[in-house]
Amino acid sequence: MNSQDNLKLGVKASRNSTLALALLAFLKGAVGIYSGSMVLLADAVHTGLDIFASLAVLIGLKISLKSSGKHFPYGYYKAENIVALFVSLLILFSGFELLKEGFTGVSTASKLEFQGLALATAVFSVLVIYGLSVYKRNVGTKINSQALITDARHSYTDVFSSMVVVVAVLGSILGFSELNNLGVILISLLIFKMGIESARDAVLTLMDAWLDEEKSERIKKNIYNIPGLIELEDLKLRKSGLVVFGEATVEIEGETDLKRVELLSEDIKTAVKKEVENLEHIVVNLKPVRRKNLKLALPVLDRNGFQAELSEHIGKSPYFLFVELEEGRVGDWQILENLFSNSEKKRGVKAVDLVIREKANAIAVKTVAKVPFYMLRDNFIKILRIPEGAATVRDVLDRFQDLEEITAPME
Template sequence: MAVKEELRLGAKASKNSTIVLVFLAAIKGTVGFYSGSSSLIADAIHTSMDIFTSLAVWVGLKLSLKSSGEHFPYGYYKAENLVALFVSLLIILSGVELVREALSTIRAPSEIEFQELALGAAVFSVITIYALSQYKFKIGRQIGSQALIADATHSYTDVFSSMVVVVAIIGSMFGMPWIDSLGVLVISVVIFKLGISTAKESALTLMDAWLDRESIESIRHSVKQIPGVNKVDDIRLRRSGLVVFGEMQVESAGECDLKRVEMLSVEIEEVVKSEIPNLEHISVDIKPGKISVLKVAIPIIKPEGLQSKLSRHIGKAPYYIIIQLEDNKIIDWEIGENPAADLERKRGVKTAEYLQEHGVNIVIIKDIGEGPFHKFHDSFIKLLDMPDDVEDVETLIGKIPELSAITAPTE
């Protein structure tokens, strides 16, 4: 589901919640007034506060739908986190209000008229608010809305306050109006805990904290498996409302052109999106890897060591000498038979695969077709042009710093 669609779904849920709360507050207020139930009236006032909370969430989600402008290049997504923080503060205030109600009930318990009607309204309130909280939890988790989840949590705590009203009315019916006071004090502790937890999460999100270290390590591991990525230097993610923005620095396995950098960036973004579904954008900085020891492959006619004569054909060359260079000095070399030399088709591609398996960084050749060229290119193997006036390997090695790169197929 697209982010805009998720925001619209969340805004619709908040709107529906507001309508239900208006209806519920009216019922509890009316019944509380005629029955003389002070706890039911107080609960109606409490529900009226929730109306403003749902409205605040609706406003926050609607603001998040606005397109980014000059002053808000990253959009208005964090309006949702601001609202979540505001709602969490209301949750804490609700806990304070419940404590105040409990203390006042202990000091001045009241008798209730029309007790059955008041009890019915209180029970209806419990059922309705519970259903409403589950509805908002479902939508909030579905779209990843911190504000809607916070509002659902707030509604869930209201279920307990409404149950306190039920207990108070039942206690009044049995001549024990003080029972609800103890319950309110216990519930207020739960409300404080929920409010502080939600406030902490909202504040950390607003400060661009990223607490899911497992996702970072999973992304790092997956990106390192992409061909052409040498290592992952840094990953930075931050949540903004429903979406996530990111930055990443990676080191490529050797040099690569702009087209390959773009392709690699797309592959990395797809990997990150598989881990973070709500990823809005990630900026990937690709730096060429530093290779201390180079492995240079050169096609030769006969295995005669560094005096071997050069072959001008990539696929038809019967042998390849692979030389390890450090600071342009030979530290080791080996000669291997080209397994693709006698093939009738795709000799160049099979030769490229053979050299890739040997971990070659550079191949010096004269002519190359489209198939093997792209095979080398996609494997981050640099191609150098073999000069016409050089006949043996040792002389060619001395000229490597002067050789030009092959950037396109030559045949």
């Protein structure tokens, strides 16, 4: 699902929630008047206020659906975060009102008629509001909507206030209407905590803060594993409503051709999308630089280290020597066996797979066929020509600065 589909799903959930709250407020108000339960009538008014919060989320999501205009090139997605902040303030207001009730000792009327009906309505209210909270939380989590998740938290706090109504009605029936005061105070403190957390998240998102460091580290790891990338210089992500915008700056080989630059850009975008489901857009800045460190692969016929004799063919080579070159200086090296040198089919392809797995970014060869050539090129591995007269690895390393790049298949 794209961001527009997610927004439409959020609008539907918010609309359903608003209608359910309106019906519930009407039911509690009617039963409150009919039974004489003032606490049930007060809870009906409280639910009526929740309708405005749910409407605010609905309006915010609908605004987010608008196409970007002249003055809003990044769209109206942050309208959702503004609404989330507004709903958070409503949560805090609800907590304050409940706290006042707890300290002033609000209780039900002394005479309560139709006690069973009042109690059943209060219990039904708890179940409905809890169901709405779970519904909105699930949809909000699915589409990554901060406003809908915040509204779900709001509904969740209302579950506790509705439970207070149940206790108040029971207390009135049993003659102990004061029993709910301590519970109201404790619940209001919990509501304050939720409201502050929701307001904090909304404000930080409006200020373009990115809070998911674990996801950022996974994205960076994915990008670092992309062949042809020298260095990830910077990664910036920011939420706007339920979508994410990003910018990545990476260093690549200076002489990389345009087609491979486009492929690399797409690989980076894919690496980010793998972790960010609602990625709306990401800008990839590619900085051409000269690579200082290389991992060079050479096909060889034996295990004699730098005195190993060079092989004429990639696929038929029984071994590969891999050597680290740090600003032209020889570093660590190892020799690995090519297990597919005697295969009848796709020897060259399987040998190139070995080179790719070892994360080599350059290979020196005497000749290269069409399929291995394009495999190496598409994985950003520079293909260098072994000069005439070079018979061993040492000969290649001594003349490394003079090696020419192969730009087309040789067979």
